[in-house]
Amino acid sequence: MxxxxxxxxxxxxxxxxxxxxxxxxxxxxxxxxxxxxxxxxxxxxxxxxxxxxxxxxxxxxxxxxxxxxxxxxxxxxxxxxxxxxxxxxxxxxxxxxxxxxxxxxxxxxxxxxxxxxxxxxxxxxxxxxxxxxxxxHPTQALLDLYTMRKVFGELKGLTVSIIGDIKHSRVARSDLWALQKLGAKVQYCAPPSMAAPELAEHAPYVSMDEALKADVVMMLRVQLERHNEGLFKSTAEYREQYGLTEKRAASLSGHTIIMHPAPVNRNVEIDDAVVECERSLIFKQMAxxxxxxxxxxxxxxxx
The missing domain is CATH 3.40.50.1370 (Aspartate/ornithine carbamoyltransferase)
Known part of the structure; x- marks a missing residue:
């Protein structure tokens, strides 16, 4: 060699x-x-x-x-x-x-x-x-997969929703490539200004309501430092439309897990009370x- x-x-x-x-x-x-x-x-x-x-x-x-x-x-x-x-x-x-x-x-x-x-x-x-x-960001995706596999045993057949700033997210890309190879279905949810159109042929974009029906709900950090101009009127507006609020978290299926690659913008893409709720694995991901x-x-x- x-x-x-x-x-x-x-x-x-x-x-x-x-x-x-x-x-x-x-x-x-x-x-x-x-x-x-x-x-x-x-x-x-x-x-x-x-x-x-x-x-x-x-x-x-x-x-x-x-x-x-x-x-x-x-x-x-x-x-x-x-x-x-x-x-x-x-x-x-x-x-x-x-x-x-x-x-x-x-x-x-x-x-x-x-x-x-x-x-x-x-x-x-x-x-x-x-x-x-x-x-x-391959090692982040690997630890994401590792976390999912510990919960579900295998990834084949799982539906994983990745929600948020897809456009600027390397995690959304690495997770996509790896999850699909292991038989999981990946779908995206994002404001139009934060979508990555080139990824649509690999994973569909769905509504927030549809995204929350998944086995895994992966919230992404809104990467404010990568935006040269505001992509939404306010963080409150973003939270209202695309954030994982306490109300939305309460509506998830009993087996659904919540993930986030961190760092977290609390009360923007995910409510503070949801970050460490029982179904959240955010800190286990880090471990x-x-x-x-x-x-x-x-x-x-x-x-």
Whole structure:
């Protein structure tokens, strides 16, 4: 196997082009890591990884770092705000510099879409996508699937509604590709200004009433920082039309679960009282991020 092929197989750039079997393999390995009572199992203690975040993140960065440290990985954290990137150094040169220092793998989060794929073709270490513009966020989707599978046993036959800012959501894309490969039906619900028309051929857009009939109701954060101009008159108006209010939550079927990739705009896309209600798995999703990312890091770094 060539070096380029090996790097491709160990990288995780997205879920659109990964096989169903590979997804299941990662989920199974995540279950193994979640079952371990010891927090520190240093099977990768001779490996070095760098977390390169060219876009702000808290949950994803800390989740990766926790996963890496539990595996014994030597971790370096990189912040673009304190780097040569601010002085004009290209992202490629930054990653290439870190590679030349002997790093074994890189976790990378970028604002522009498409750059990660170009980097992966030129870099000779495995790269893991921690958020790629509005393209993909594969580890978030994997922990979403992992959460659903723990509740329902399997994903085949489930209906999953993804509601909210589809246009700017990489989660809506990664979840779509992965869920469909595992036999689930995906449907979207969004204001017209937040819809992604190019995804309509892959998943239908439905009304809010129809979306709430699903097995899984996945609310998305309204990404205010990505909007150059207001896409709705007020957050109150958005909540009224597309928010998961207490009233709407009370109308869900008894088996329906509530999810959200977080961070949450409380009382905008989801009411405060619903965030931690009995059927909400939002914080369990966050907890599942660590074993899932342990599985992904192991896949990237194992000899």
């Amino acid at each position: 060539s070096t380029a092929t090996a790097m491709k197989d160990r990288s995780l750039l997205g879920l659109k082009d990964i096989s169903r079997e590979e997804i299941l393999s990662i989920l199974d390995r995540a279950a193994y890591w979640e079952s371990q009572s010891e927090k520190l199992v240093p099977v990768l203690n001779r490996k070095f990884a760098v977390n390169m975040f060219f876009e702000n993140s808290t949950r994803t960065r800390f989740s990766f770092e926790m996963a890496q440290k539990r595996l014994g990985v030597q971790v370096m954290n990189f912040s673009a705000a304190a780097s040569s990137v601010e002085k004009g150094e290209s992202i490629y040169d930054t990653v290439r510099t870190l590679e030349s220092m002997g790093v074994d793998a890189g976790v990378i989060r970028l604002k522009p879409s498409g750059v990660l794929q170009e980097l992966a073709e030129r870099i000779n270490i495995p790269l893991i996508n921690a958020g790629d513009g509005n393209n993909e 599942h991020g660590v074993p899932v990312r342990m599985a992904v890091m192991e896949r990237a770094l194992k000899d």
